[in-house]
Amino acid sequence: MTELTMAQALNLALRDALAEDERVLVYGEDVGPLGGVFRVTDGLTEAFGEDRCFDSPLAESGIVGTAVGMAMYGQRPVVEMQFDAFGYPAFEQVVSHVAKMGNRTRGGLRLPLVIRIPYGGGIGGVEHHSDSSEAYYAHTPGLRVVTPATPADAYSMLREAIESPDPVVFLEPKRRYWSKGEVEPGARTEPMDRAVVRRVGTDATLIAYGPMVTTALDTAAAASAEGLDIEVVDLRSLAPFDDATVTASVRKTGRAVVVHEASTFGGYGAEVVARVTERCFHYLDAPVLRVGGFDIPYPPPKLEEHHLPGVDRILDTLARLQWESRWVEPERSAPSAVAPNGLVLPAHDTRVNA
Amino acid sequence: MKRIDERPAPAPPGLPSLEPVRLVDRHGRRVDTPLYQSPGNAVLLELLRGMVVGRRFDQQAGALTRQGRLAVYPSSHGQEACQVGGALALDEGDWLFPTYRDSVALVTRGVDPVEVLTLLRGNWHSGYDSNRYRCAPQCTPLATNASHAVGLTYAARRKGENVAALVLMGDGATSEGDAHEAYNFAAVWNAPVVFLIQNNQWAISVPVHKQSKAPTLAHKAIGYGIRGHHVDGNDAAAVHSVVSGALADARAGKGPAIIEAQTYRIDPHTNADAPQRYRDATEVDRWRGRDPLNRLEALLRAEGLLDDDALAAMAAEGEALATRVRERMAGEDTLDPDELFAHVFASPTAQLLEQRQALRDELREA
Numbered sequence: 001m002t003e004l005t006m007a008q009a010l011n012l013a014l015r016d017a018l019a020e021d022e023r024v025l026v027y028g029e030d031v032g033p034l035g036g037v038f039r040v041t042d043g044l045t046e047a048f049g050e051d052r053c054f055d056s057p058l059a060e061s062g063i064v065g066t067a068v069g070m071a072m073y074g075q076r077p078v079v080e081m082q083f084d085a086f087g088y089p090a091f092e093q094v095v096s097h098v099a100k101m102g103n104r105t106r107g108g109l110r111l112p113l114v115i116r117i118p119y120g121g122g123i124g125g126v127e128h129h130s131d132s133s134e135a136y137y138a139h140t141p142g143l144r145v146v147t148p149a150t151p152a153d154a155y156s157m158l159r160e161a162i163e164s165p166d167p168v169v170f171l172e173p174k175r176r177y178w179s180k181g182e183v184e185p186g187a188r189t190e191p192m193d194r195a196v197v198r199r200v201g202t203d204a205t206l207i208a209y210g211p212m213v214t215t216a217l218d219t220a221a222a223a224s225a226e227g228l229d230i231e232v233v234d235l236r237s238l239a240p241f242d243d244a245t246v247t248a249s250v251r252k253t254g255r256a257v258v259v260h261e262a263s264t265f266g267g268y269g270a271e272v273v274a275r276v277t278e279r280c281f282h283y284l285d286a287p288v289l290r291v292g293g294f295d296i297p298y299p300p301p302k303l304e305e306h307h308l309p310g311v312d313r314i315l316d317t318l319a320r321l322q323w324e325s326r327w328v329e330p331e332r333s334a335p336s337a338v339a340p341n342g343l344v345l346p347a348h349d350t351r352v353n354a
Numbered sequence: 355m356k357r358i359d360e361r362p363a364p365a366p367p368g369l370p371s372l373e374p375v376r377l378v379d380r381h382g383r384r385v386d387t388p389l390y391q392s393p394g395n396a397v398l399l400e401l402l403r404g405m406v407v408g409r410r411f412d413q414q415a416g417a418l419t420r421q422g423r424l425a426v427y428p429s430s431h432g433q434e435a436c437q438v439g440g441a442l443a444l445d446e447g448d449w450l451f452p453t454y455r456d457s458v459a460l461v462t463r464g465v466d467p468v469e470v471l472t473l474l475r476g477n478w479h480s481g482y483d484s485n486r487y488r489c490a491p492q493c494t495p496l497a498t499n500a501s502h503a504v505g506l507t508y509a510a511r512r513k514g515e516n517v518a519a520l521v522l523m524g525d526g527a528t529s530e531g532d533a534h535e536a537y538n539f540a541a542v543w544n545a546p547v548v549f550l551i552q553n554n555q556w557a558i559s560v561p562v563h564k565q566s567k568a569p570t571l572a573h574k575a576i577g578y579g580i581r582g583h584h585v586d587g588n589d590a591a592a593v594h595s596v597v598s599g600a601l602a603d604a605r606a607g608k609g610p611a612i613i614e615a616q617t618y619r620i621d622p623h624t625n626a627d628a629p630q631r632y633r634d635a636t637e638v639d640r641w642r643g644r645d646p647l648n649r650l651e652a653l654l655r656a657e658g659l660l661d662d663d664a665l666a667a668m669a670a671e672g673e674a675l676a677t678r679v680r681e682r683m684a685g686e687d688t689l690d691p692d693e694l695f696a697h698v699f700a701s702p703t704a705q706l707l708e709q710r711q712a713l714r715d716e717l718r719e720a
Binding site: 025051056057059061062064065066067068069070071072073074075077089092093096097100101102103104105106107108109110141142144164165166193240241243244 | 478479480483484485490491495498499500501502503504505506507508509510512513531532535536538539542693696697698699700703704705
């Protein structure tokens with residue numbers, strides 16, 4: 001075990017991928033000798049040469065477009081958009097080609113490429129440096145969209161993204177670049193399309209991803225002091241969505257809150273709420289709530305603390321989960337009732353106030 | 355056009371000529387052009403054959419559209435010299451990056467004509483095996499496939515393969531940011547990519563002078579530090595010569611080039627267009643007088659390389675192709691709705707499998 005920051009874990013993942021697979025290429029803006037503005041590509045040009053890790057012209061659409069061509073011809077490019085909002089010039093390439101080429105060609109031209117995007121706020125960045133752009137990508141069929149929350153996942157998921165036959169938008173929570181965690185060299189964690197339970201609890205499920213997983217865990221710790229036992233699910237994969245893990249958790253706890261930094265309106269959380277409600281309706285003791293950023297352009301750094309969901313706001317939201325209905329003890333262990341149509345009804349459906 | 359004349363210094367080397375390179379004039383007479391060599395007789399005959407067959411294919415596709423058998427068809431009529439001349443300049447190992455208007459280039463490249471029309475028939479988004487023919491899918495968003503060619507040739511170079519790419523684009527596409535990015539990436543990476551701009555004078559209804567203030571579109575090459583060529587796009591010999599030369603230069607490590615070919619879209623943009631709203635019929639007639647097929651036919655006849663029988667054989671080949679296309683597209687297609695879910699990812703996700711099942715159920719109940 002080694003203790004690494006997330007940035008170091010990502011660096012190690014790129015390093016190992018470059019060493020193991022000749023087809024892997026890393027390029028983008030300032031990823032060469034500088035090592036990237038967050039140093040994620042530190043030392044890679046020196047170790048693998050200009051042929052394998054290099055600076056490209058400053059043009060995101062061209063970066064992604066050339067990566068499409070490279071992937072069409074059997075390479076495995078890993079390109080970097082320097083910041084979330086700087087990735088927008090590449091949007092047409094991502095939506096019209098990266099996401100669609102495999103489908104367009106009936107699998108003839110798969111695009112095994114990775115687009116790394118540092119995203120989210122909390123680092124005091126000025127305008128255009130703190131966007132949460134995940135919903136744009138997750139809404140686009142044909143993309144795998146993943147985001148790690150820990151250094152161990154950062155390593156494992158980036159390795160898996162590079163090995164994936166599908167294009168992957170790899171969202172890196174930039175405020176967690178410097179957070180440390182144990183990383184077993186070469187070790188893989190859960191498959192990247194799975195959600196994982198980060199903290200087991202019984203009273204409610206906090207569903208989070210990327211930068212908000214740590215915040216959700218902090219919230220669970222604080223809630224524990226108030227007598228609430230909170231389960232925390234780290235989604236890891238935004239597309240596809242791991243319905244099984246999330247559904248199992250919410251069916252168990254009966255309450256759920258989705259947390260993300262992005263603006264709430266039309267945000268990724270809306271999809272999570274819809275899916276959870278569709279699959280867990282009879283198990284829910286309260287509406288599934290969301291905690292997200294306000295519906296405002298990302299604020300200037302001196303005001304961002306008001307925008308970003310924090311422990312207090314998440315606790316307040318947990319408090320709105322209709323706990324008063326608990327006055328009747330849920331009979332979760334009671335035998336299920338069977339309705340005339342053969343459907344098995346969950347035991348607590350028979351409760352008052354359910 | 356005057357800006358260049360007013361330049362105090364002599365033109366830098368490689369400056370495209372304001373007058374397009376021409377090897378055969380509109381009457382079919384050879385033009386002495388010292389810097390460019392005419393293709394040999396066999397290639398000239400092949401160019402004419404490709405254009406005769408290509409035009410017949412184009413007419414057939416138009417007819418199929420009027421019969422409702424194609425969803426839409428953007429005609430190549432008038433641009434045969436560019437598409438045939440460009441496609442025939444490619445080596446077997448090279449790649450072609452076509453747009454939706456380049457069906458004739460694809461047919462010339464040897465792609466099954468029915469598969470060329472899959473996109474336009476509405477059966478799927480691309481109908482041919484790109485790897486087999488070394489032709490990227492027909493690209494609809496303008497100029498966005500240009501950077502793909504740059505990346506593909508970079509990948510080929512890494513594998514030790516000397517592959518060049520020919521990107522077809524229109525005059526309107528040169529205004530897109532993606533055209534700029536692709537030219538620049540190609541230049542900086544010294545990529546073996548040739549960008550052939552078919553300037554057919556109209557981007558749907560917008561004339562080329564509303565797209566660019568450059569003396570010619572080929573002059574854009576100067577800003578990228580690469581070679582630019584300006585060619586008569588209705589002179590198949592000149593197009594073939596200039597594109598072949600640029601591809602050879604590219605393969606020899608001399609980097610990319612931008613070629614502007616002056617041509618004309620004789621037909622409407624597509625069957626849904628109404629050109630009488632924006633252009634004068636006399637302009638179309640003027641360009642009909644510069645027809646690329648007539649010009650090459652006249653040259654080959656004058657030089658004793660073509661007689662009625664040989665031309666009839668080419669026409670018969672075109673007719674046979676049209677008949678095959680017509681017959682193969684006469685019936686109704688059997689499309690499999692399951693396929694909607696099959697190719698989105700290398701393996702369908704759980705959600706896609708659920709949705710596939712839901713559609714199956716829906717169809718069973720219907």
